[in-house]
Amino acid sequence: QKEVEQDPGPLSVPEGAIVSLNCTYSNSAFQYFMWYRQYSRKGPELLMYTYSSGNKEDGRFTAQVDKSSKYISLFIRDSQPSDSATYLCAGNDGNTGFQKLVFGTGTRLLVSP
Amino acid sequence: DTGVSQDPRHKITKRGQNVTFRCDPISEHNRLYWYRQTLGQGPEFLTYFQNEAQLEKSRLLSDRFSAERPKGSFSTLEIQRTEQGDSAMYLCASSEGGSGYTFGSGTRLTVV
Numbered sequence: 001q002k003e004v005e006q007d008p009g010p011l012s013v014p015e016g017a018i019v020s021l022n023c024t025y026s027n028s029a030f031q032y033f034m035w036y037r038q039y040s041r042k043g044p045e046l047l048m049y050t051y052s053s054g055n056k057e058d059g060r061f062t063a064q065v066d067k068s069s070k071y072i073s074l075f076i077r078d079s080q081p082s083d084s085a086t087y088l089c090a091g092n093d094g095n096t097g098f099q100k101l102v103f104g105t106g107t108r109l110l111v112s113p
Numbered sequence: 114d115t116g117v118s119q120d121p122r123h124k125i126t127k128r129g130q131n132v133t134f135r136c137d138p139i140s141e142h143n144r145l146y147w148y149r150q151t152l153g154q155g156p157e158f159l160t161y162f163q164n165e166a167q168l169e170k171s172r173l174l175s176d177r178f179s180a181e182r183p184k185g186s187f188s189t190l191e192i193q194r195t196e197q198g199d200s201a202m203y204l205c206a207s208s209e210g211g212s213g214y215t216f217g218s219g220t221r222l223t224v225v
Contacts, residue, residue, distance in 0.1 A: 008153065043217050043218045044204070099168070100158045101156075
């Protein structure tokens with residue numbers, strides 16, 4: 001079993017839809033959680049990071065962590081075609097800060113005009 | 114500063130050859146990381162430097178792989194006697210202290 005699991009998709013939605021992207025993780029020691037966006041043939045770009053459980057909002061993006069169920073979510077409001085990319089979730093055990101991230105496989109999102 | 118720079122962007126090499134990749138981190142970042150990403154997978158941690166010290170290495174980093182960061186600035190990743198299984202995107206990232214990573218665009222290695 002992988003430490004971080006993601007549905008690879010693709011997830012196809014029309015422009016303007018609310019998108020929900022999810023991950024589960026198995027390592028109870030994870031304290032920090034991140035969402036990265038990766039366009040084709042580019043490096044991952046940090047979107048959001050959260051510490052422990054709770055919600056964090058940044059513009060159209062909301063990250064949610066539920067440590068009791070080991071569930072991580074990213075919500076995208078008013079999705080745009082430019083949001084079409086692969087979204088990677090990642091966790092870190094906090095004992096090492098950001099030294100080592102464990103990534104999921106990524107979910108490919110397609111937003112159609 | 115334009116972010117994390119990696120060179121080359123794409124490398125095609127014959128099996129058995131040695132290859133070296135370079136990473137220039139964001140100048141004020143003291144931490145540097147190497148990851149490997151294969152098609153359809155997330156990045157996998159390879160190694161981590163704080164300044165010039167290599168502090169952690171994954172078991173994925175076999176003895177054919179070596180990484181250096183002389184003087185705590187740029188870093189190189191060398192793969193000796195390349196194998197077809199080494200074909201992947203090699204990503205470099207940097208951070209300042211415990212802040213989030215900034216990744217480069219990666220070096221795509223194709224071993225033929």
